Amino acid sequence: MKKNWPLWEVFVRSKNGLEHRHFGSLHAADAEMALENARDVYTRRNEGVSIWVAESKNITASNPLNNGELFEPAQDKVYRHPTFYDLPDDIKHM
Amino acid sequence: MKNNLYNYILGIADNSLILGQRLGQLCGHGPSLETDIACTNISLDLFGQVRSYFQYAAKIAGDQRTEDDIAMLRKERDYKNVLLVEQPNTNFAFTIGRQFLFDVYHLAFLTELQNSNDFTLSVIAKKCVKEVSYHLRFSSDWVKRLGNGTSVSKEKMQEAINGLWTYTDELFYQTNADKEMVFEGVGVDVTKLKNNYYSRINEILLEATLEIPESKWFQTGGKEGVHTEHLGYLLSDLQYMQRTYPNMEW
Numbered sequence: 613m614k615k616n617w618p619l620w621e622v623f624v625r626s627k628n629g630l631e632h633r634h635f636g637s638l639h640a641a642d643a644e645m646a647l648e649n650a651r652d653v654y655t656r657r658n659e660g661v662s663i664w665v666a667e668s669k670n671i672t673a674s675n676p677l678n679n680g681e682l683f684e685p686a687q688d689k690v691y692r693h694p695t696f697y698d699l700p701d702d703i704k705h706m
Numbered sequence: 707m708k709n710n711l712y713n714y715i716l717g718i719a720d721n722s723l724i725l726g727q728r729l730g731q732l733c734g735h736g737p738s739l740e741t742d743i744a745c746t747n748i749s750l751d752l753f754g755q756v757r758s759y760f761q762y763a764a765k766i767a768g769d770q771r772t773e774d775d776i777a778m779l780r781k782e783r784d785y786k787n788v789l790l791v792e793q794p795n796t797n798f799a800f801t802i803g804r805q806f807l808f809d810v811y812h813l814a815f816l817t818e819l820q821n822s823n824d825f826t827l828s829v830i831a832k833k834c835v836k837e838v839s840y841h842l843r844f845s846s847d848w849v850k851r852l853g854n855g856t857s858v859s860k861e862k863m864q865e866a867i868n869g870l871w872t873y874t875d876e877l878f879y880q881t882n883a884d885k886e887m888v889f890e891g892v893g894v895d896v897t898k899l900k901n902n903y904y905s906r907i908n909e910i911l912l913e914a915t916l917e918i919p920e921s922k923w924f925q926t927g928g929k930e931g932v933h934t935e936h937l938g939y940l941l942s943d944l945q946y947m948q949r950t951y952p953n954m955e956w
Binding site: 645 | 738741744843
């Protein structure tokens with residue numbers, strides 16, 4: 613049975629105001645069942661207030677083989693972090 | 707009054723206890739990881755409800771017995787659950803059918819129990835209504851899926867509904883304790899839930915493209931402690947540890 617059920621990715625918002633985070637994946641016949649399954653598999657310990665599901669095949673992912681050209685050029689460019697400013701003492705939470 | 711209330715609570719609690727145990731037997735054996743967890747979640751909801759009821763029953767009994775003693779150490783005849791909930795997990799369609807036929811009743815019952823004169827029972831009912839609404843959503847969704855699925859799933863679902871139908875009328879049977887509690891404004895008059903129950907069931911069976919069984923012959927006995935052969939085996943599982951190692955804890 614499971615072989616026939618497509619895979620779904622589950623995103624859960626833990627608290628109002630926070631963003632949905634990827635929690636994992638599961639099998640389900642359709643979107644409605646995916647939501648119910650996600651509720652049972654991923655929110656049984658009070659983890660969430662909202663669930664999104666998306667069929668895995670609809671997600672376009674970057675290819676790990678391209679990691680070199682995609683991500684490595686950023687490694688030696690620390691100046692892209694805004695850490696070189698002198699902040700006045702009165703500014704909090706930066 | 708005290709005795710009737712005690713028996714009345716047991717009548718409600720035993721349904722959840724025995725159905726919870728039945729669903730718990732599926733732990734690790736569900737048809738898929740997702741439905742396995744769903745069934746055991748429902749089982750845990752039911753056990754949670756059972757604890758509230760038995761804690762209250764133990765307080766009313768006022769003797770040395772704890773909630774665990776009342777739950778685990780009665781003899782078969784002293785369990786007052788309806789026959790429906792003790793029926794075995796023959797296959798997934800039976801598990802779903804049993805759940806569905808009980809959930810429609812359970813939700814209607816708890817909705818009314820919220821208006822009980824008895825404060826504790828009304829508070830327990832308020833908490834349980836949300837849980838049971840989800841149970842019904844889950845079970846009726848699956849009845850529709852299996853009914854509208856393949857010819858095999860439809861046949862199995864129909865078989866389950868036909869096989870379990872004979873246990874539905876007992877849901878509306880009243881014991882003496884039930885009648886007394888209705889008279890006192892504590893209990894729910896289940897006879898008044900019957901028409902709505904069958905029309906709700908019929909609606910969902912129609913949506914599931916399943917046939918409504920025509921059989922008019924119904925089994926009773928569970929509420930008076932006279933059970934089908936399945937309960938004894940279930941209780942021997944449930945009670946084994948306490949019977950073999952009395953007072954054991956972990």
